[in-house]
Amino acid sequence: MADNPLSSGSIMRPYRSNFGSHPIRTFQASTAVSTARITRGDLVHFDQLVETGSFRIRRDLIASTVYSTGLIGVAIESDTFSDAAGTGLSTTVGVGSRPLVTNLLQVALASPITTEFEVWCGDVIASTWINRPKALVRDSTLNVWKMDSTNSTVRDQRVVVTELLDTPGDTGGRIVVRFLPRPLSLDSTTSTSGSFLALGQ
Numbered sequence: 001m002a003d004n005p006l007s008s009g010s011i012m013r014p015y016r017s018n019f020g021s022h023p024i025r026t027f028q029a030s031t032a033v034s035t036a037r038i039t040r041g042d043l044v045h046f047d048q049l050v051e052t053g054s055f056r057i058r059r060d061l062i063a064s065t066v067y068s069t070g071l072i073g074v075a076i077e078s079d080t081f082s083d084a085a086g087t088g089l090s091t092t093v094g095v096g097s098r099p100l101v102t103n104l105l106q107v108a109l110a111s112p113i114t115t116e117f118e119v120w121c122g123d124v125i126a127s128t129w130i131n132r133p134k135a136l137v138r139d140s141t142l143n144v145w146k147m148d149s150t151n152s153t154v155r156d157q158r159v160v161v162t163e164l165l166d167t168p169g170d171t172g173g174r175i176v177v178r179f180l181p182r183p184l185s186l187d188s189t190t191s192t193s194g195s196f197l198a199l200g201q
Helices: none
Strands: 013-017 024-029 043-046 056-059 071-075 090-093 098-101 104-109 115-124 133-139 144-148 157-164 171-179
Touching: 024 071, 104 115, 115 157
Parallel strands: 024 056, 115 144
Antiparallel strands: 013 115, 024 104, 043 056, 043 071, 071 104, 090 098, 115 171, 133 144, 133 157, 157 171
């Protein structure tokens, strides 16, 4: 069987949509130190730590496993402007020095009904993963999100596997997933602990 090691290029990305192309929305990145900036392939949610969190976004930074209950989707471009001081968030231009909003990033929306994403997994691929809920974790060395096939904690499981793009038995490879709208137990019974997704797709 093949060995498909993860790399810094093994990012999460849009794969398929019922609409033909993924629904994309643009959001402004929140302030962040350089090590916490949003990069392409990052999971993002509304910034719940500041008053402007109703429209600014940040990378999911809660531990190494995605726990956010306000998940928006996957960034398809990187933040190259914002920093902890807010540099790049706006520029004063024009008559009356009106602010021009900058640092806008495109995000592929996480919809449990209409969109699927490609994500990598470093474990041995198994055909039994199909239609099973799985967790997503961030590899702090490679700075990419990947699927964790061994995490059985219901609150951690944010996606369900819909397709295997590499061969069962391979070590590492690409998986197709849909985001779950809410926690899903292994017997396919939904819980009542609320939505995972910010926009209620």
